[in-house]
Amino acid sequence: MTERETTSAASPAGPPQSYATQCGKVWLTVSSLWRPIAASDKVIDAELEVNWDLDCPPNVGIPDTIKVFTADPAHNSSVQPQLIVTLAAHPEGYYRTNISVGRPSLPGGWDAxxxxxxxxxxxxxHHAALYIDNVILTSACLQIWPTWMYDLRRQLGRLPIGSLMIPGTHNSGCYKHGDLTRRDAFQRYLLTQDRDVWTQLVHGIRYLDIRIGHYPPIPHNITNIDDLTNHAGRFWVNHDVIRINPLLAIIKDVRNFLDVARGEVVIMDFHRFPVGFEGRPSRHRRLVSILHREFGGLILKPSRGVDGLGPTLNDIWNSGRRLIICYGDKLTVNEYEWLWPSLTQAWGNQQTPDGLFEYLNSVLMGPRKTRNTLNPLWAIMAEMTPRPLDIIFNPSGGLRQMADAINKNLSVLFQNEWWKHTNIVATDFFLGNNLIDVSIQSNIKKSNIAQWRL
Incomplete structure (x- = not known):
């Protein structure tokens, strides 16, 4: 079975996928950058990006154009292109359009x-189609895949969760609801995502990286007496020492998603506790009690599984428990049998794209690094890190620019080689890369390899 046939078999009723053809692949992403609007507090953001990776054999002609549509051209011959990109003019395989995606309703009934x-x-x-002499070779759409794990259960069920490639987000709760404004855009070193956790999960994200702070309650954020008496209103998702969103919003999104996406497995990694926890074990216990109250029967107990790679997806589905909670405080983990130990994050602390890519290559292609042997999961943190002086002296920079500098390259790097050695990969502004689709296709290939070995 060819790679194209494998993709089609995995989702026979789905939309056209960004699969490899004999000549390459096309995919759509969403830019993390924004542009100001004159005399307005509003900005233009979430602009569509067209990406392609060509690898044509000598006896096959080279594709010449990509056309962008607002409907599938393969099923609607009358639709006219919004944009035509001449590939010869863009040898880097990337074109940022001025077409704003905005924050559209989610198809398939997946609005929150x-x-x-x-x-x-x-x-x-939005759809993009790759052409040669005005003939479509392949097409792709900007898409959601809210049930990809269970959709592919026949292929993926035998794989241990520690062997899967799992798409994730870094600082998952550091987003803003609604449209971006100039004021929000200038929070350039705080916001790391453009979509809330519900939307991240619906798109296909399955790993959430969370840092928690504890604060005195804010009365207008407490919606009922239980929030006050159980201290839930005091826990916030932080970016380092700055609070961004109430933890309750993230808990609600995860719980609602698990309730409706009944075969999906989600990993919540409570990785650090930068404010209000030092020397206060009772606050860890309060937080853990809230998690147990909200998720109880969905929480999967730790298991190293076969070969230390964790339980298989079939094992997880058979247990009826589909939420893994990793917790970055060893003393607390020792108190609760259902908490998974701290998850190893491979973090390069790099400030340039070349430095980050070199670090990621050394981790993924070099000798295996030491990881937490008590937890079969580990994560590649595929984002750059600003230095303290950048925050002060680089007013035109920020996390959006850093994400833009690397996201367009991550998709190709992971789909070519790095997928073989990756477990979790977390990024900033995840819509700027294609790693959800790359993960899904990589897991199908991993399943085929495992089946061949059997």
Whole structure:
């Protein structure tokens, strides 16, 4: 079975996927950058990006154009392109458009306000098609895949969770609801994501990186007496020492997603506790009691599984428990049998794209690094890190620019080689890369390899 046939078999009823053809691949991403609007507090952001990776054999002609549409051109011959990109003019394989995606409704009933939800991948309105002499070679859409794990259960069920490639987000709770404004955009070193946790999960993210701070309660954020008496309103998702969003919002999104996406496995990594926890074990206990109250019967107990790679997806589904909670405080983990030990994060602390890519290559392609032997999961943190002086003296920079500098390259790097050695990969502004799709296709390949070995 060819790679193209493998993809089609995995989702026979789904939209056209960004699969490899004999000549390459096309995919759509969303820029993390923004542009000001004159005399307005509003900004233009979430602009569409077109990406391609060509690898044509000598006897095959080279594709010449990519066209962007607001409907699938393969099923709607009358739709006219919004944009035509001449590939020869862009040898880097990337083009940022001025087409704003915005924050559209999620297809298939997956808007956060509830309703019937349909499994499988679903296209948003934007499509891109790769052409040679005005003939379509392949096409792709900007899409969500809210149920990819269970959709692919026949292929992926035998794989241990520690062997899967799992797409994740870094500082997952550091986002802003609603449209971006100039004021929000200038929080350039605080916000790391453009979508809330519900939307991240619906797109296909399965690993959430969370840092928690403890603060006195803010009365207007307490919606009922239980929040006050159980101290839930005091816990916030932080970016380092700055609080960003109430933890309750993230808990609600994860719980709602697990309730409707009944085969999906989610990893919540409570990695650090930068404010209010030092020397206060009772606050860890309060936080853990809230997690148990909200998720109880969904929490999977730790297991190293076969060969130390954790339980298989089949094992997890058979248990009926699909939430893994990793916790970065050893004393607390020792008190609760259902908490997973701290998860190793491979973090390069790099300030340039070349430095980050060199570090990631050394981790993924070099000798295996020491990891927490008590936890079969580990994460590559594929984002750059600003220095303290950058925050003070680089007013035109920020995390959006850092993400933009690397996201467009991560997709190709992981889909070519790095996927073989990756477990979790977490990024900033995840819509700026194609790692959800790369992870799904990589897991299908891992399943084929495992089956061949059997």
């Amino acid at each position: 306000n509830g309703g019937a939800t349909l499994p499988g991948p679903h296209c948003l309105k």
